[in-house]
Amino acid sequence: MSGLAVALAGRIGGFALDIAFQAPAGAVTALVGPSGSGKTSVLRCVAGLRRVNGTVTLDGEAWQDGRRFVPPHERRVGYVFQGANLLPHRSVEANLRYAAARAAAPPDLAPIVAATGIAALLPRRPDTLSGGEAQRAALARALAGAPRLLLLDEPLSALDTEARAALLDWLAAFLPTLSLPVLLVTHDPAEVARLATRVVRLRAGRVAG
Amino acid sequence: MEPSPLGPVIAVTLELALTTTVLLLLLATPLAWWLARGRGWGKEIVGALAALPLVLPPTVIGFYVLVALGPASPLMAPLHMFGVRTLAFTFTGLVIGSLFYSLPFAVQPLRTAFEGLGERPLELAATMGAGPFDRFLTVAAPLARRGFLSAAILVFAHTVGEFGVVLMIGGAMPGRTEVLSTRIYALVESLQFGAAHRIAAGLVGFAFLALLALLLVERRIGRLAP
Numbered sequence: 001m002s003g004l005a006v007a008l009a010g011r012i013g014g015f016a017l018d019i020a021f022q023a024p025a026g027a028v029t030a031l032v033g034p035s036g037s038g039k040t041s042v043l044r045c046v047a048g049l050r051r052v053n054g055t056v057t058l059d060g061e062a063w064q065d066g067r068r069f070v071p072p073h074e075r076r077v078g079y080v081f082q083g084a085n086l087l088p089h090r091s092v093e094a095n096l097r098y099a100a101a102r103a104a105a106p107p108d109l110a111p112i113v114a115a116t117g118i119a120a121l122l123p124r125r126p127d128t129l130s131g132g133e134a135q136r137a138a139l140a141r142a143l144a145g146a147p148r149l150l151l152l153d154e155p156l157s158a159l160d161t162e163a164r165a166a167l168l169d170w171l172a173a174f175l176p177t178l179s180l181p182v183l184l185v186t187h188d189p190a191e192v193a194r195l196a197t198r199v200v201r202l203r204a205g206r207v208a209g
Numbered sequence: 210m211e212p213s214p215l216g217p218v219i220a221v222t223l224e225l226a227l228t229t230t231v232l233l234l235l236l237a238t239p240l241a242w243w244l245a246r247g248r249g250w251g252k253e254i255v256g257a258l259a260a261l262p263l264v265l266p267p268t269v270i271g272f273y274v275l276v277a278l279g280p281a282s283p284l285m286a287p288l289h290m291f292g293v294r295t296l297a298f299t300f301t302g303l304v305i306g307s308l309f310y311s312l313p314f315a316v317q318p319l320r321t322a323f324e325g326l327g328e329r330p331l332e333l334a335a336t337m338g339a340g341p342f343d344r345f346l347t348v349a350a351p352l353a354r355r356g357f358l359s360a361a362i363l364v365f366a367h368t369v370g371e372f373g374v375v376l377m378i379g380g381a382m383p384g385r386t387e388v389l390s391t392r393i394y395a396l397v398e399s400l401q402f403g404a405a406h407r408i409a410a411g412l413v414g415f416a417f418l419a420l421l422a423l424l425l426v427e428r429r430i431g432r433l434a435p
Contacts, residue, residue: 047336048335049332049335049336071335071340072332072335072336073334073335073336073337073338073339073340073341073343073344074338075336076338077336078336079333079336081329081332081333083329084329084330084333085333086333087330087333087334087348088330088352089348089351089352098334098337098339098347099337099338102337102338102339102343103338141337142336145336145337145338
């Protein structure tokens, strides 16, 4: 099948994770639920930054099953983390190039820069960017590695109301143009309504209803 | 007795400090990385062992290295077939002793720097396709540059200031294993206080400049750091 298939069961810190869901290509699958329901942990497991028992499959290729565990640098995920999202000792442009240089087929950066509207930010150091600028640069950086899967962890949470509304409008127009699976973690119903094509609800480490 | 010229003594001192600094940065980096980021309590035992030279008398380190490098040492047996019977009283022996003596001065700043990196930059690099060694070279090392500079300055200065270890292992042989600190001792023994004073004052000046450089480097890089 085309897209991401996840089935994980194991303990993470204090709670048990036991979930299964799919995220098809060309769709935005929102992972929603209250704080502490395990949303971020699921993203980290999908990226290979964390390991619990189970299977993670992308386009029929096993990233994790009983026998193998593909390390994160061989998974080619575009991951927008909460908080800091750029290598602090490199300019925005150098961050994009860092990702592109390590992609299986380095993409043309110009369309990514244009789509995310960060041309003016390219020479800037990460610590000089505003919250909204940093999030758009983070998205460009995630796309610059020619990912097979995009993971967005609360991409709007650190922004003030105005920047949030602007980036939400922009994401609502931009995400549907992508042909890869997008997994969006959020706890904001407005973001779900505007961005998600499918919803997976988590409650205490399990898929709810 | 008229002492031999000072030039070769300075040369041996600087060569020893430089060799020790380069080798120790290479050796201490993986050790400090493991101490900073490894798991389990076993690393604390290794951490304590690596810090031992801070509190041991230099004569203890010098004595054991001297025994280990002597002709009767099992560690030297493999070298006998190459015609090397002992490394005691050689420059190589001095370097080996200095590596132990200055080890904590390389490990500590590096360990602190690696601990201060946090997970995020390395996780970012991993999701961008960088493997472990790539991540170390392109992310961890540049972000820990302050630790590398501090370690280099401290090891160099500390090795120049070495006395007990180099006397035990090197025997202060002019032109081969005699360094500035052991020359001062020889001069004082023969009551040449004026000559001793010139070298001693020079070392005070050098030590001051090294520490000043250390503080300036840390301030400057600290300001530029994220």
